[in-house]
Amino acid sequence: MSAHASVDAQVLLPRPGFATVLWRLVLTIVGAALLGQSLVVAKARPQDLVTGVTGMADILRRSMPPDVQIVPRALGAALETVDIALLGTCAAVILAIPLSILAAENVTPSRPVYLGARAVIAVARAVPDLIWALLFVTAVGLGPFPGVLALAVHSIGMLGRLFAETIEDIDMGPVQALSITGANPLQIVSQAIFPGLLPSLIGISLYRLDENVRSSLVLGFVGAGGIGFLILTSINLFQYRQVSTLLILMFVLVTVVERLAAHIRTRIR
């Protein structure tokens, strides 16, 4: 007790005041109300999980054993899925780099350009890739290419923002040093900003590729080709043994891409 004699407990640990207690109460009630209405709106009925068990078991039984006949066709579709993601990501990286330079506060050439670039990024990001895919399927027809376009547009937004934030964090010393040697703006970007940025850019792009492989599976459901389109077809034809094969393949595919991307990311510094 004497050890704390020099500390006034009342000052160090004051009792919460009336306003604080009231504030906490209000926050608790608002939080509970928010959660409650979401349960009602989403029509959450936990009992369905119980009654649905027989249906689930039925589907599982009909999915076994996996149908290996579809594997050759599925491998082609898997390649398509990966290629959609690869092409979409590459296109996005190439376009996002100049866009992010315009959208980085510390290196942008002018305020209106900065705001314009930020607006492009915001729109590309805000619209989900699935919606972009629906738009592009309508515009250019079914197939993998609208999938590529959808991933590219959405990824430009995601990458543009992350790239711009990375650029905003760079050390401006070399930039200043080069600008007073008489170097022009393009030289400063390519010779002073870019080399320091490269590992971050590669890391972010690989992460995006990983995400895009997943997205490209889903895009198949809206007609953008690949393994997702095969799964949709098999479900519609009640070919659950094919579906289980495709799901296993999808799991392997996603895991391999994810591990590979993670491995490369740790290797670059």
Add this chain to the structure above:
Amino acid sequence: MIDSAPAEVDYSPTGAEAGNGDAILEIEHLVKDYPSGLRALDDVSLHVGGGEMVVVLGANGSGKSTLLRCIVRLIEPSSGAVRFGGQDLAQLSGARLREARRSIAMIFQSANLVKRRSALSNVATGSLGRHHDLATAFGRLPREEMLFAGELLQRLGLLHLANKRADTLSGGEAQRVAIARGLAQRPRVLLADEPVASLDPEAAEEVLVLLKRLAVHDHLAVVCVLHQPELALRHAHRLVGLRHGRMMFDVPNSSVEPGEIAALYRDSPA
């Protein structure tokens, strides 16, 4: 002159006294008022000739960094002239300013090297102002400039660092590589803003010896802002004292009074 300087030039210390010949850089009645109302530079005039190392001394906030930054227009002077090569730098803008800046190299407190590039590439980037083609705009460096950069590193005794990445260099090594990058500009004037502030005493000594040799051997006009009067007294040809933006003295090293230097750092309101 660096252009044609042979690689075997010896940079051993010499007692050569400098200050001969006409001024290369003429600063006339330079004034800088900050929007806050602070007058950072108050009617500063300074002439610096080739082969001369002038050290500017002063306390924090005395305006010494502002002076250097006004010369290269990193900061806009409020009035006055900076005459160099027959033109007034304070009046130039755009491409003509970029061109004039090429002949003035500037060294900062931190080396400001691009960390993930080799020392050699960093030196070569100093020459970019001379090459405005598509290849250099996309990150390439001209081969002849890489060779010239190697020559510069050799002259500064740093050739063994050429292929080391900049983020692996020590503070003193990085600062000397930064000086080599400045030389790649083929400058006539070398400005140094507290170049040894973040270095240990030994590295600081090496950097200042190097700056003085460059002044003498390459006939550069060197203006160096320093924090440490004892270093200034050891290396400068001429000493300039700034206090609250005003020039207190401008004298040859041999005739400076210790009291004059001490007065720069006595803290009293202007």
